[in-house]
Amino acid sequence: MTRRRVAAVAAVALVACGGPRDALEISGTIEIRDIQIAPLASGRLQRLLKDEGDTVQAGDTIAVLDQPGLDAVIEQRRAEAHAAASRVAQVGGAEADSARAADDLARGERLRAQSIVSQQQYDALRNAAAATTAQLAAARAAPSESAAARAAVSAALATREELTVLAPAAGVILTRYAEPGEVLAAGTPIVSLGLVAHPWVRAYVNERVIGRLRMGAAAQIRVDAYPGRVFAGRVTDIAPEAEFTPRVALTERERADLMFGIKVEPSDGDAGGRLKAGMPATIDLTLLP
Numbered sequence: 001m002t003r004r005r006v007a008a009v010a011a012v013a014l015v016a017c018g019g020p021r022d023a024l025e026i027s028g029t030i031e032i033r034d035i036q037i038a039p040l041a042s043g044r045l046q047r048l049l050k051d052e053g054d055t056v057q058a059g060d061t062i063a064v065l066d067q068p069g070l071d072a073v074i075e076q077r078r079a080e081a082h083a084a085a086s087r088v089a090q091v092g093g094a095e096a097d098s099a100r101a102a103d104d105l106a107r108g109e110r111l112r113a114q115s116i117v118s119q120q121q122y123d124a125l126r127n128a129a130a131a132t133t134a135q136l137a138a139a140r141a142a143p144s145e146s147a148a149a150r151a152a153v154s155a156a157l158a159t160r161e162e163l164t165v166l167a168p169a170a171g172v173i174l175t176r177y178a179e180p181g182e183v184l185a186a187g188t189p190i191v192s193l194g195l196v197a198h199p200w201v202r203a204y205v206n207e208r209v210i211g212r213l214r215m216g217a218a219a220q221i222r223v224d225a226y227p228g229r230v231f232a233g234r235v236t237d238i239a240p241e242a243e244f245t246p247r248v249a250l251t252e253r254e255r256a257d258l259m260f261g262i263k264v265e266p267s268d269g270d271a272g273g274r275l276k277a278g279m280p281a282t283i284d285l286t287l288l289p
Contacts, residue, residue, distance in 0.1 A: 222281065
């Protein structure tokens, strides 16, 4: 008989044979959530500052990656941004040069009509006016180029920041997946972080009592490590489907084998420091009438 089936039979026996009809005692296991921590940018793992079993706080540095040539790219982007900013400052001068060249060309046209200036002189004035017009157009485009250059600098700096991997929450390093020197793609896990401050209990109830259990129902959690100590909790999840179903669930006995997973989270503030992953736990649940 499987562990889940034994738990189901025990739960039914408690409700049906002398136990309080508004309560249910079941067994479960303490579990914790774990986070796969990965870099947002690809690079070579340069330093791994945390190992399995280490305790970390939110914001602690877990690993540092490196992208060869990234600093040179940042300097190039900064130089481009500086050059674009310089062109922005030249807009006023370009406008004045263009206006002056346009006036010279208009005056040259009148003088050419009077045969005072030669065709060669007039062509020179026209070429100068065209050149200043082009310079003015380039200067007027400088603000948008400057904004794009600043954005490129910000993107490069953001990439460098993403190469430093920080702990998103307090916890304990459970598993290390990478070694220094490895080249990692963005999103490749480096370590897994267990959120030990927020344990929960996974347990199973059978079909006969699942209808009398509601979300948010009060629960009490007991573990062998703390005799006489009760941790208050509540039901935070009830599976919408049975997790163990016989091939043909038609008879009353077979229906008793239908198991539904539930999750119970402790509400005591110090439960996170006492309840460890893997501990067996006993849960007392309050049922609906």
